[in-house]
Amino acid sequence: MYRFFIVFAMAFFLSIQFAYAQHETRDADRQALLKILSDVEQGVNDKNLDLMLQHMDEHVVVTWLNAEVSNGTNAVRGYFTKMVGDAKTTVLKRYETHPIITQPAVFYGDVAVAVGETEDIFFPHDRSTFRLDSRWSAVLHKVDGEWKIVSLTLSNNVFDNTLLNELKGLMLYIVLGAFFGAILLSAFFYFLFGRKHE
Numbered sequence: 001m002y003r004f005f006i007v008f009a010m011a012f013f014l015s016i017q018f019a020y021a022q023h024e025t026r027d028a029d030r031q032a033l034l035k036i037l038s039d040v041e042q043g044v045n046d047k048n049l050d051l052m053l054q055h056m057d058e059h060v061v062v063t064w065l066n067a068e069v070s071n072g073t074n075a076v077r078g079y080f081t082k083m084v085g086d087a088k089t090t091v092l093k094r095y096e097t098h099p100i101i102t103q104p105a106v107f108y109g110d111v112a113v114a115v116g117e118t119e120d121i122f123f124p125h126d127r128s129t130f131r132l133d134s135r136w137s138a139v140l141h142k143v144d145g146e147w148k149i150v151s152l153t154l155s156n157n158v159f160d161n162t163l164l165n166e167l168k169g170l171m172l173y174i175v176l177g178a179f180f181g182a183i184l185l186s187a188f189f190y191f192l193f194g195r196k197h198e
Helices: 002-045 049-053 073-083 162-197
Strands: 056-063 069-071 092-101 106-108 111-124 130-143 146-155
Touching: 002 049, 002 092, 002 111, 002 130, 002 146, 049 073, 056 073, 069 073
Parallel strands: 056 146
Antiparallel strands: 056 069, 092 111, 106 111, 111 130, 130 146
């Protein structure tokens, strides 16, 4: 009986140590993911592509807000260079992103899935600045002790967003303008032709 108690106590103690070690390991992994998120944010906002790309797998797949897909780090660099810059051929002068993780990352061995949201600020060449609240999800793989992004997807609510609300406001102004324009035009023709028949 005494021997059984000793074996049970040792097994219980080892299980606690194992669980604690696992918890510690995941805490370190979560901190590593937060560091990646911070570097990606800084890389985008400072136009420092190397800072962002160092955390991406060579064969990363990124789906952007405009539904374009970049396969590989070279394609990601090419997309960003095409979209953001001082040249008039680019779409944006600047692009800022402020992402957060909205729930704890889920780990599957050496694979992690993280999701969150971000407030994106766009500075186009040919119009005023606008903001979009977007969602993102990322899949990361740990290789040789280092986490790398293998897939990143950005998305936005196509049924309710800043640009749609802006378009709705513009349509309202157009309708009101047409309405009052029709009234003024009718009054003009009345005074021009109607009074002649009186």
